Amino acid sequence: MSNPLLSWYGELTTRNRLLKRGSLLLMPGMLWLILFLVLPGFVLVVVSFATRGAYGQLEWTFTVENYQRLAGFSLFGWTSDYLLILWRSVVVAFVTTLVSVVLSYPLCFFIAGRSERSRYMWLTLVIIPFWTNMVIRAYAWFLILAPEMPIAKLAAFLGFIPAGSPLYPNAFAVYLGMVSMFLPFVTLPLYASVERIDWALVEAAQDLYASPIRVFTQAVLPQTMPGLSVGIILTFVPAMGMFVVPDLLGGAKYMLVGNLIQQQFGSSRDWPFGAAISMGLMVLTMIGLHIYRRKGKEIEYV
Amino acid sequence: MRRNHFITVALSLMTMAFLYLPLIGVAVFSVNSARRGLVWKGFTLDWYYKLFENEWILEAAWNTLVLALVSTVIATILGTILAIGMDRFPWGKRTNGFLDIILHIPVVIPDIILAAALVVAFGLLRMVSSLFEPGLVNMIIGHITFQLAFVALVVRSRLVAIGREVEEAARDLFASNWYLLRKVMLPLLMPGIIAGGMLAFTLSLDDFVISFFTAGPESQTLPLFIFAAVRRGVTPQIHALSTLVMLITVVLVVLTERFTRSKEKE
CATH class of the missing domain: 1.10.3720.10 (MetI-like)
Structure with a gap:
C-alpha cells in the first residue's frame, strides 16, 4: 500500500509515521505488562504441568498429575x-x-x-x-x-x-x-x-x-x-x-x-x-x- | 430529595455500624492501658510512643513508604504514556481489542493468581540474575504491574473526556509534537494523571497478597508485619499501629475526594 498524506487532527502526516510514533508510546507500558504479566501467566501454565522434586525444586517432566490431584485422585x-x-x-x-x-x-x-x-x-x-x-x-x-x-x-x-x-x-x-x-x-x-x-x-x-x-x-x-x-x-x-x-x-x-x-x-x-x-x-x-x-x-x- | 422509609434508614445505619464497629473497636483499645485482655483500664498513649521506639516497625513503615512511592511514580509515568499511545493514534480494531484485554487482566483476575505467576516467574529469573531474589525490588515490580493498568484506564478516560479540539487547534497553529505534549496535553491531563497516581498509591498501601508472595526477610511492610503479629496474638501495640494506618488512610481518602470534587466543579 502506498502511503498517502493524511490529515490527523490538524497534523499533516502519513499513516506509517503516525503509527510509528504511536508504537513508541505504547512500547514501555506494553513491554512491562508482557514481561511481568503475560509471560508469568504462561510460565504458570507451563509449571502446572511440571513435577515437584524431592526438595521442592522444579523438575521439567511433563505430567498431568497436579490436575489429577486437584480432582482428588x-x-x-x-x-x-x-x-x-x-x-x-x-x-x-x-x-x-x-x-x-x-x-x-x-x-x-x-x-x-x-x-x-x-x-x-x-x-x-x-x-x-x-x-x-x-x-x-x-x-x-x-x-x-x-x-x-x-x-x-x-x-x-x-x-x-x-x-x-x-x-x-x-x-x-x-x-x-x-x-x-x-x-x-x-x-x-x-x-x-x-x-x-x-x-x-x-x-x-x-x-x-x-x-x-x-x-x-x-x-x-x-x-x-x-x-x-x-x-x-x-x-x-x-x-x-x-x-x-x-x-x-x-x-x-x-x-x-x-x-x-x-x-x-x-x-x-x-x-x-x-x-x-x-x-x-x-x-x-x-x-x-x-x-x-x-x-x-x-x-x-x- | 426523596424521603426514605424508616426501614431503609434503620438497615443503612446498621450496615454502617457493621462496617465501622470493628475499626472503632481497634481504635478504642489502642488507647487502653491494659497490657493483656480486653478490659478497660484507663486512657493512655503509651502504645503509640512505643511504636516509635520499635525498630522493626519503623523499618516496616519505611519499606511500605518506599514501595508505595517508587512503584507509584514508575506506574504513573508508564501508565500515562501507555494511555496516550492507546487513545491518540488510529489503531485498528484488532490492536485495540488486544490492548484492551491486556489492560483489563489485572483488574478482573483474583490477585492471588498474579502473585502466584510472579513467584514462579521470579523463581526462574533468579537463575539469570540475583536481582530477582525475594525482596523490595520484586515487590516494586509486582505493584507496578497492577498499578500500571489502573493508571492507564483512569488517564485514558480523562483523554476521552477532554476531547481533541484543543490539540487540533494547537496543531493548526503549528505546535510541534513536543510543544503540544508539554504545553497542551499534559496540563489538560494533569487532573487525570494525579487521580491515577493517587489511585495507584492507595492500591499499593492497600495491597497485601502481592507483597506477601514476593517479600523477602529484609522487606517487611506494615501489612505484612501486622499479619505476622496477629498470628502471635493481639497486643495493644498492634491496635495502635493499625489505628495509625487507618488514620493515614482516612486522610488520603479525604484528600483524594476533595481533589476530585474540586476538579469536577471547574
Whole structure:
C-alpha cells in the first residue's frame, strides 16, 4: 500500500509515521505488562504441568498429575478434599456477593436520599473502609469476636460455643469478615447508578398498583443494572481468591482455595501443584464471569 | 430529595455500624492501658510512643513508604504514556481489542493468581540474575504491574473526556509534537494523571497478597508485619499501629475526594 498524506487532527502526516510514533508510546507500558504479566501467566501454565522434586525444586517432566490431584485422585484412592475447598470458595464468594448486594440497596437509597452535603459525607464513610488495608480490617474482627466481647458472650450464653472461647475460627467469622470486606465494593458502583434513577418510573409503577417486588424488579433493577454488574464483578472475582480473611478468621477448619494456593507456595513448597490450583481458580472465575454475563444480558432486556 | 422509609434508614445505619464497629473497636483499645485482655483500664498513649521506639516497625513503615512511592511514580509515568499511545493514534480494531484485554487482566483476575505467576516467574529469573531474589525490588515490580493498568484506564478516560479540539487547534497553529505534549496535553491531563497516581498509591498501601508472595526477610511492610503479629496474638501495640494506618488512610481518602470534587466543579 502506498502511503498517502493524511490529515490527523490538524497534523499533516502519513499513516506509517503516525503509527510509528504511536508504537513508541505504547512500547514501555506494553513491554512491562508482557514481561511481568503475560509471560508469568504462561510460565504458570507451563509449571502446572511440571513435577515437584524431592526438595521442592522444579523438575521439567511433563505430567498431568497436579490436575489429577486437584480432582482428588491420589495413590490412596479418591478424596473430595480439594474439590470441596474449590466448591466452598464458590459458595462463599456467591453468598458474600449476594449479602453485599442485599445490604447495598437500602444503603444506596439512604445515601441518595440525603441532602447534597451529607451525601458526600456518607459516601466518604463508605470509601474509607474500601481503602483500609484488608489485614487491618480482618484483624479488627479478631478483636470484636474475642471471648471478652459481648458477641462471643452472647453466643456462649446461647450455647453455640463453649464459654470463654472466641467466635473464630469458623464459617460464621469468615462470612462476617468477607461481607464487611466486600460490601463497599458493591455499594460504591451501585450508588453511581442509584443516584441517576428516574424516580418517575418508580412512581408510575406504584401508581399502577405494582407490588413492591415488581416495582423493584421492573422499575429499579433495570435502571441500576450497570452499577450492579460492576459491583458484582468487583466482589465475586476477588472474593474467590481471598486468602487473608479465611486465613485469619477461618483457620484450618474453613480453608478456601486462596489458602490452598498460598500453602503450596509457602510451607509445602509445591509450585507445580500451586500453579495447577491457580489454573483451577482461574477457570472457575472465568465460568463465573461468563454465566453472569449471559444472565446479566437477559435481565437487561426484560 | 426523596424521603426514605424508616426501614431503609434503620438497615443503612446498621450496615454502617457493621462496617465501622470493628475499626472503632481497634481504635478504642489502642488507647487502653491494659497490657493483656480486653478490659478497660484507663486512657493512655503509651502504645503509640512505643511504636516509635520499635525498630522493626519503623523499618516496616519505611519499606511500605518506599514501595508505595517508587512503584507509584514508575506506574504513573508508564501508565500515562501507555494511555496516550492507546487513545491518540488510529489503531485498528484488532490492536485495540488486544490492548484492551491486556489492560483489563489485572483488574478482573483474583490477585492471588498474579502473585502466584510472579513467584514462579521470579523463581526462574533468579537463575539469570540475583536481582530477582525475594525482596523490595520484586515487590516494586509486582505493584507496578497492577498499578500500571489502573493508571492507564483512569488517564485514558480523562483523554476521552477532554476531547481533541484543543490539540487540533494547537496543531493548526503549528505546535510541534513536543510543544503540544508539554504545553497542551499534559496540563489538560494533569487532573487525570494525579487521580491515577493517587489511585495507584492507595492500591499499593492497600495491597497485601502481592507483597506477601514476593517479600523477602529484609522487606517487611506494615501489612505484612501486622499479619505476622496477629498470628502471635493481639497486643495493644498492634491496635495502635493499625489505628495509625487507618488514620493515614482516612486522610488520603479525604484528600483524594476533595481533589476530585474540586476538579469536577471547574
